[in-house]
Amino acid sequence: MVVAQSRNARHQRIVDILGRTAVRSQAELLDLLAADGYDVTQATLSRDLVELGAVKVRDGRSLVYAVPGEGGDTTPRVAPEPAEVDAKLRRLCEELLVTAEFSGNIAVLRTPPGAANYLAAAIDKGEVALRQGIIGTVAGDDTLLVISADPAGGEAVAMRLLALAAGSSEGKDPNSE
Structure with missing residues (x-):
């Protein structure tokens, strides 16, 4: 897959990943982004997560990253099973x-x-x-x-x-x- 390396494209991919996958750490998210062709530093990813409003929420017995829903909904959404x-x-x-x-x-x-x-x-x-x-x-x-x-x-x-x-x-x- 050829991906655009723009900030907006990266943000959308982060939202897509967090919407599909229970991600427990930034290192795990970095690996998933790298597999999709994004070359991102941990510092950039950390800023991206803040800009997206990502938070860690409880999912069963672990904490995972979640982003607010679309349309101004501020409730964090955990990836569905x-x-x-x-x-x-x-x-x-x-x-x-x-x-x-x-x-x-x-x-x-x-x-x-x-x-x-x-x-x-x-x-x-x-x-x-x-x-x-x-x-x-x-x-x-x-x-x-x-x-x-x-x-x-x-x-x-x-x-x-x-x-x-x-x-x-x-x-x-x-x-x-």
């Missing part, structure tokens, strides 16, 4: 996914009017994106494109999301067996 994220994505697919087609590395999904952005955000945040090699989504009003890293991955992505819409907890195509 992957099972919670996948359950939300499965529920949204059941409620919103109307059709899915594919071509090459693209899956074209149709939703009711006004729902495409909502479903796209859930796909971007979901663990399905990591397992399926999804690079990202582009959403309009009732149509969204899901782009796979695999040149022929559109079919797998479409089938996985259709299976979630059919209520399959594993996301496998229920018609394949």
